[in-house]
Amino acid sequence: MSNHDNNNNTTSVNNNGNSIKTIKENIQACMEIYYHLKSTLGPFGRDKLIVDKNNNYLSTNDGATILQYLKITHPAPRLLIGIAKSQDETVGDGTTSVVLLTCILLQNALKFILLSIHPIIFIKGYQISLDFCLNVINEIKISPIKDNKNNEEILKKEEIFENEEFLKHLYSVASTSISSKILARYSDHFSKIGVEAVKRLKFNETQDLIRVIGITGNSMLESQLIDGILLEIDRNQLTTFKIDQQQQQSNNNNNNNKENEKIKSILKNPSIIIGKLQLNKTSSNQFQGLNLSIPHYHDNNNKNNNNNYNDQNKEQRDKIELLIKKGINIVISDTEISPWIELIFKENNILYFNIPDSRELEIISHCINCSLIYDLSSLSLLEDEKEKQSSMISKPNSIEILPIGDKFFLKISLNGDDDDDDDDNNNNNNKQLLSSNGATMLLRSPTDTMLQECIRSFKDMLNILSATVRNPYLIGGGGCTYIELSKRLRNKANEFITDEKLLISINCFADSLEMIPMILIQNAGYDSLDLLGKLKLVHKSTSTTNTTTNPLNNIWKGVNLNDGTIVDMISDLNVKEPSFLLSNILTLSSRAAQMILRINNNIFIEPRSQFKIPNQL
Numbered sequence: 001m002s003n004h005d006n007n008n009n010t011t012s013v014n015n016n017g018n019s020i021k022t023i024k025e026n027i028q029a030c031m032e033i034y035y036h037l038k039s040t041l042g043p044f045g046r047d048k049l050i051v052d053k054n055n056n057y058l059s060t061n062d063g064a065t066i067l068q069y070l071k072i073t074h075p076a077p078r079l080l081i082g083i084a085k086s087q088d089e090t091v092g093d094g095t096t097s098v099v100l101l102t103c104i105l106l107q108n109a110l111k112f113i114l115l116s117i118h119p120i121i122f123i124k125g126y127q128i129s130l131d132f133c134l135n136v137i138n139e140i141k142i143s144p145i146k147d148n149k150n151n152e153e154i155l156k157k158e159e160i161f162e163n164e165e166f167l168k169h170l171y172s173v174a175s176t177s178i179s180s181k182i183l184a185r186y187s188d189h190f191s192k193i194g195v196e197a198v199k200r201l202k203f204n205e206t207q208d209l210i211r212v213i214g215i216t217g218n219s220m221l222e223s224q225l226i227d228g229i230l231l232e233i234d235r236n237q238l239t240t241f242k243i244d245q246q247q248q249q250s251n252n253n254n255n256n257n258k259e260n261e262k263i264k265s266i267l268k269n270p271s272i273i274i275g276k277l278q279l280n281k282t283s284s285n286q287f288q289g290l291n292l293s294i295p296h297y298h299d300n301n302n303k304n305n306n307n308n309y310n311d312q313n314k315e316q317r318d319k320i321e322l323l324i325k326k327g328i329n330i331v332i333s334d335t336e337i338s339p340w341i342e343l344i345f346k347e348n349n350i351l352y353f354n355i356p357d358s359r360e361l362e363i364i365s366h367c368i369n370c371s372l373i374y375d376l377s378s379l380s381l382l383e384d385e386k387e388k389q390s391s392m393i394s395k396p397n398s399i400e401i402l403p404i405g406d407k408f409f410l411k412i413s414l415n416g417d418d419d420d421d422d423d424d425n426n427n428n429n430n431k432q433l434l435s436s437n438g439a440t441m442l443l444r445s446p447t448d449t450m451l452q453e454c455i456r457s458f459k460d461m462l463n464i465l466s467a468t469v470r471n472p473y474l475i476g477g478g479g480c481t482y483i484e485l486s487k488r489l490r491n492k493a494n495e496f497i498t499d500e501k502l503l504i505s506i507n508c509f510a511d512s513l514e515m516i517p518m519i520l521i522q523n524a525g526y527d528s529l530d531l532l533g534k535l536k537l538v539h540k541s542t543s544t545t546n547t548t549t550n551p552l553n554n555i556w557k558g559v560n561l562n563d564g565t566i567v568d569m570i571s572d573l574n575v576k577e578p579s580f581l582l583s584n585i586l587t588l589s590s591r592a593a594q595m596i597l598r599i600n601n602n603i604f605i606e607p608r609s610q611f612k613i614p615n616q617l
Contacts, residue, residue, distance in 0.1 A: 019600030023113060026076035026596055027106045033077050034103035036070065037063055041096050042520040043179040044561060060453055061180065062460070063096030064088040076596055083588045091584055092463025093177050093577075097516060098585045098592075104515045105593040108508040117501050119597040125505025130590040132492050133485045133513075134583055140484070140555060141473040141579040142570075144169040155472050161199050169474060170195045170465060172576040176477045177464050179575075181457035182450060186220055190458065193225045193441070198465040200439050207466050208363045212458060214443045214451040217405045222444045223454075228413035229367045230440045231332070231353050233401065235408065272394040272412070273323075274332040274365045275373030276358075279341055319376035324348050326379055326393070330410075334361055351410065367438025368412055370394035404442065468578040476568075477575040479517030480558030481582055486513040487539050509590075517559065524561040531559050531566075538566055 039046045040061040050058040050069045060066065067081045080102055084095045109122040144166045145154060160166050174191035183190045197210045213230055320341065323331065331345070332353045345352050355361045365372050371391040373379070379392060402409045441458060445451035468474075475481045493506040514532065521528040538557045558569040569575040 019119075020113060022599065022601055023119060023597065024110060026074075026599060026602070027103075027110050029074040029076045030080060030103050030106055030596065033067070033070070033072070033080055034100060034107075037066065037096050037099055038519055039523060040066065041100060041180070041516075042523050042561065043184060044520075044524040045096075045180050046523070057449065058452070059449060060456070062453075062456055063099060065456060067095075067099070075602065076599070079592055079596060083592045087584060087588055088460075091467055091581055092460040094581050094585045098588050100519065101512060101516060101585060101589040102592045102596075104512040105509065105589060106596060108512050109505070109593070109597060112504055112508070117504065119600075121501045122505045122508065123594045123597055125502050126509055126590050126594055128502075129489055129492075129506050129509035130586055132489060133586055136485055136488055137475065137481070137579050137583055140481075141475055142576075144472045144474060156203075158202055160472075161202060166472070167195060167199075169472070169576065170198060170468060172574050173468050173474070173578060174461055174465055176575050176577050177461045178457055181460070182453045183220070183457045183461070189221055190223070190461070193223065194458070194461045194465050196225050197439060197441065197462055198469055201466055201469075203469060205466065205470070206363075207459075207462055208359065209366065209438045210441055210462060211360075211363065211367075211438070212441045212443065212455055214445065214455050215405045215407065216445060216448050216451055218444045218446070220443075220445055220450075220454065224442050226411065226413075226440045226442055228396075228411055228440065229364055229438060230402070230409040230411055230442065231364075233351070233408045233410050270330055270394075270396055270399050270412075271326070271328045272330040272332065272368060272370060272396070273328055273373055273379070273392065274361065274368070274370050274394070276361070277331070277333040277335070277373065277376055279320075279331075279333060279335060279337050320344060322376060322379050323350065328393070330399075332361070332364060334358065353410075363438070368394040368396065405444075464578065464581065467580065471578060471580045473579045474576045475579045475582060476556035476558065476570045477577040478558040478561070478569045478573070479520050480556050480569045482513045482516045483535055483539050483558070484555045486510040487536070489513070520561065521559055524559075524564075526559070526561075526564045531564065535559060535566055 036048075040048065040063060045061045047059045047061045048066050050060070050066070052069075058065075058069070064084050064087075067084050070081075072078055072081065080099050083102065084099050087093075087098045088095045105126065109119070113119055113122070143155075145160075145163065146165070154160055154163075155166075171191050174194040175187050178184050178187060178190060178194075201207065201209060211229060329349055330351045330353070332355055334354070334356055336354050337345075337352055342352065344350075355364065362372065369391070370393065373392055396412055399410060399412045402411050443451065443454050443458060445454050489506060489510040493503050493510070496503045496506065514536075517535070518528045518532050521531050535557065538554050541554060554568075556568050556570045557566055558575070559565070560567045560573060567573060
């Protein structure tokens with residue numbers, strides 16, 4: 001296949017009159033991805049070692065990550081990458097399942113297409129099967145709160161996050177989500193952290209409010225969820241908390257006490273501003289004549305500076321002086337600052353943090369309940385009485401410096417201790433901080449490769465938990481629902497006994513559903529044919545009346561991959577997953593399979609040959 005070129009191109013059509021050949025080529029190209037991902041499915045899935053041209057390596061079993069690094073040129077499998085990306089962004093889990101199921105649907109259809117059954121029959125049959133399966137999922141899904149007539153209303157209120165039954169369901173979903181990932185070895189620890197993180201987000205869809213920071217070293221069990229935000233401090237900035245050298249020499253006896261008082265004044269009475277302040281536009285000449293407390297700077301330069309005062313730089317000088325006048329001691333902006341500004345900030349005990357990412361800047365401003373500032377001159381409009389109540393200046397109760405590994409972080413806690421209980425303004429501000437949903441997930445891991453995999457796994461878990469909060473109905477995990485859907489779909493197919501070809505297409509869909517639990521069993525090292533046969537017999541004995549309470553209810557029966565026994569996935573193993581996860585997998589995979597089956601010709605755009613000037617006689 002030739003490379004695509006948007007400019008100067010011609011069109012070449014593979015018009016061989018044989019659409020079956022095109023369908024076969026497309027499906028065979030998709031099956032290459034199937035064989036890459038098949039062994040990664042489930043808690044016993046194998047990892048893939050990915051090495052780039054620079055010999056950087058990555059070990060992962062995450063389907064979306066593997067597809068991201070695969071070099072795929074054929075257009076048909078690139079469609080699968082698109083649906084995997086959509087599944088990852090929408091739900092955060094099931095990327096491998098959606099690709100595998102699509103490939104299986106295509107492979108099962110190809111067997112009969114080669115026997116002269118038209119592809120449109122499978123497109124129609126797959127749509128009938130999809131609609132039926134979605135209805136079954138809505139029928140059998142479980143509410144996280146039992147014996148309550150007002151479930152729908154309760155599940156939409158924030159009080160639900162205090163309900164122990166609901167939190168247990170979230171914990172089960174988190175455990176199932178990370179069962180096939182690197183975090184599975186410490187499932188209890190990370191599941192609890194994931195649920196605590198979602199409790200902060202509540203119904204907020206902005207998952208970036210939970211900032212994820214990874215630091216190599218120590219055990220993964222030392223990972224923790226920190227209330228508030230962490231900002232990395234450069235080691236040179238730590239000197240901001242030191243006393244001037246002349247004062248240290250003259251006050252050796254009281255050195256420690258004064259240093260502690262100075263640190264306390266910053267940590268216990270912080271004033272923070274954040275925004276796109278454009279301080280990098282300020283040059284060193286703009287500080288000439290500025291009356292600031294910089295002893296060394298003024299001793300050497302005052303005589304010359306007073307003569308070189310430049311009126312056009314007055315505006316920028318006033319902005320810097322305004323920060324000091326307002327008592328700002330933490331500045332967060334999106335640009336680097338010049339050494340001159342850094343010197344002034346250092347001498348006036350002001351910490352500066354450069355956050356170039358605009359999105360992260362917005363998240364931090366939300367976490368500290370402080371609006372973004374785009375012009376420092378707006379601070380001059382604040383009166384002293386309104387300053388404490390302004391959203392432009394954040395005044396948390398306390399902050400602290402945390403040494404983590406070989407780095408130092410400034411922790412701005414949303415639940416700091418309030419020492420001044422009589423200060424009404426501080427108390428009101430504290431209530432605002434408590435209402436913030438932000439937090440920081442600090443992940444630890446022995447190696448950088450493991451750390452990157454931990455970050456991906458935690459974000460996937462947080463994604464699916466956040467989605468579960470908005471759509472909290474659950475089903476059994478471990479592939480048991482696939483078997484139940486397959487059984488009911490085969491019964492549904494009997495209604496089309498007069499249309500043999502449509503019956504075949506619906507049975508193909510049912511066969512495809514059974515392949516997902518079969519792959520799970522194979523990856524765990526068991527006899528898939530034997531166990532799958534036993535599992536199907538168990539599901540056939542399920543009572544069709546009053547299925548939610550009948551003792552013969554076997555719809556959640558699945559295979560315990562630890563010992564190969566057939567158990568109830570919900571009551572025995574507590575393996576649950578959100579119902580919308582399976583609905584999304586079935587919908588995306590069916591749509592993708594139908595899309596590829598509709599293609600009867602591949603059109604490749606080839607680059608036009610370069611124009612050559614004819615030889616002049």
